Amino acid sequence: KGVVVLDTGASLQIGQMAIRMIRKVTDKPVIAVFNSHYHGDHWLGNHAFVEAYGKDLPIHALAHTREQIAGHEGNLWRSLMERWTNQATLGTKVFAPNQTVQHGQVFDYGDVQIKLHHYGRAHTPSDLCLEIVQDKLTYIGDIAMENRIANMDDGSYLGTFKYYEAIKAAAGDQLWVPGHGQGSKTLLDTYGTFMKGIYEPCEKAVKEGVGLDGAKGLVLKDPRVASRAKTMDGFDSNIGKYTSLAYLEAEKEAF
Ligand SMILES: [Zn+2]
Incomplete structure (x- = not known):
């Protein structure tokens, strides 16, 4: 149309x-x-x-x-x-x-349908993902990025992991296209692995009474993070801040 x-x-x-x-x-x-x-x-x-x-x-x-x-x-x-x-x-x-618009709506543009997905807070409280049904391609905005560390100021790590599981279950095999960088079929898994490499050491640190500085050391040593550190855009300037946010979220969860 x-x-x-x-x-x-x-x-x-x-x-x-x-x-x-x-x-x-x-x-x-x-x-x-x-x-x-x-x-x-x-x-x-x-x-x-x-x-x-x-x-x-x-x-x-x-x-x-x-x-x-x-x-x-x-x-x-x-x-x-x-x-x-x-x-x-x-x-x-x-x-x-x-x-x-709302989660679950389908827009019909003739021979192309666009289906809307939203599963709670990930990168922001209201991230809309758009599935181009005939193409098996889903545009995911900033809930994952190819090779850039995403702004998490308004986001949630646990919410992001939940969102990935929900949209993978709902949409199935897709070419996931992010707002920044190239799309791929494995994007949610590769970016999710990196994000878990930030969040899980923080979760462990909180449980064991290790402070934020200790948690930062654990994150940088985590192979899921260390393997991306050299090549990821914005890594050095953002990893400290986004580790702090992960630590705060883990503290809030444990409280
Ligand atoms: Zn954004």
Whole structure:
């Protein structure tokens, strides 16, 4: 029926570039947008799509994502992106999703159906995953990444493991495509193994009364983490913080 866009990029300018690329592939208009979660690198490009296809263009998101973008997170991400890009994204305005969707819904676009999945907090409280039924391909937003350590500030380790099990059981064999990096059929297993390499040593440390510094040592020594350390983007700058978050979550669980 037309083009459906899953996440629109980090700015007006990136959205405009995406539209130029889409037009090289097809003359069909964009008829719907989905935003996977409220982090601005996934939806600030909405502005370009509304500009090109009109304010009635349906922009779909889970209720919590929609609230966050329309509220505080929307403006926060707009200004963070301006700062991080040295104002290259200047002019980008917040266009929040205008349609609320739910887990289990199926959208019919002619010969393509898109099925929606959501299984609680993973990377954020409201991560929407989109299964392109005919292609056995599922876009998973940021609940897993290929070779980059994901932001866990709003997330949950245990929730992530639960989410992976639930979506694998529901969707079966899929090409899992992340918001950052290349997709693969094994992505949830490889990224899940890395995440367990962070969480499980922290869980053990909490049980045995070992402090946060000790836990950090255990995480860095864990082969599931150590094997990724050299090549993973953002590893050195983020592993300390995300180990602290894992430790806090393990403490909360044990309390
Ligand atoms: Zn994100």
